[in-house]
Amino acid sequence: MTRFLASERPGRPHGLHQRHPLLAAAWPVGGLLISVAMAACNGPAETQAAVATPATAAPQPAPVRREGNLIVVPExxxxxxxxxxxxxxxxxxQTRLSAPATIEAEPEKLVRITPPVAGRLVRLHHQLGDAVKAGDALITMDSSEISSVRAEHAKAQAALLHARQEFDRQKLLFDVEIAARKDYEAAQQALAAAGADARAASDHLSQLGAAVQEGSRGSYVVKSPISGRVVEMAGSQGGYWNDVNASVMTVADLRKVWLSASVSERDLAHVDVGQQAHIALAAYPDLQLQGRVQYVGELVDTATRSVKVRVAVDNPEGxxxxxMFARVGFDAPARQAVMVPAAALLQGQVSTRVFVDRGGWRFEPRDVQVGAQQDGQAEILSGLAAGERVVVNGGVLLQ
Structure with a gap:
């Protein structure tokens, strides 16, 4: 076993020249490990602060800058x-003019059935929604006025018959020189007067629309003058009707209707008789109908500055x-217009603007007046001219 002297033990160095050669070589490595450990104890913030300094951070350029009225995008x-x-x-x-409209029945295809005399509604031959033909009986009435008119008519016819017989007798006598001329002329005048009275009584009946019928003298049948459907009912069977200005029922033929549109006077030059019209209904948003302009009004409404335009449209399904409310569109003639993508328009509080390319990455903000829009394009009425270049995408980044 190797033995160390007290002065050579690793734990008590006395100088590098006195250390064991292996220990002397290991000392710098140990010192490096101690330094790394101390740095770790100090934490990442102090380490990063020591590495990243303001002197090494590169400055970022501004996205845009102003030069007078221009926006410049620097390199x-x-x-x-x-x-x-x-x-x-x-x-x-290709623009389409649009106007509000209201659906109306053709005047000659809508009849309000109004009895000309007061009386009891003995029978209503049809109910609401029933189909009727021209000449069909609608109402049977019992009227004292009709009875009086018929009595006068019968009296006038009887008087006419008597006057004709008397005239024939006097003429026969006058021809054989038995009757005096004055008697013959008196009979002739009486016949003329009786004829006039009879014609007046017949005309009165005709005005009331009541034909001479057998049976009850007060019976009166109201017939439909047109084919169609009963679209309104006001009276009830058995009731008494005394308002000769009000209708008991209404019959209408709605297989073809009118649309009464209010067209602005500034658009009137683009609407002509015979022109096709496109119809959109609030009640049926998915239903697209076509019609034809039938009439363009002669007068301008001074309150709305509009003109009435009548459009005829088929209505087979009713x-x-x-x-009903509707909107009617009229195709205006195609024209050449300055068009820009709608994405190029930037809406401000009081105006719409675009950015015009002035070259060298310089852009001019410019207010424009926008007209019609179609297929993602917008018409420019003023503010731009054909041939200019504008920002069509990303313009909002320049604001």
């Missing part, structure tokens, strides 16, 4: 990789009902 700015610029040009634009 090295990340915005240079994100902005997209395109040249704008004239493009064909979905369109009078009183």
């Amino acid at each position: 090295g700015s990340p915005l240079r990789e994100r902005l997209q610029v395109a040249e704008i040009a004239l493009q064909p634009l 979905r369109l009902r009078p009183g």
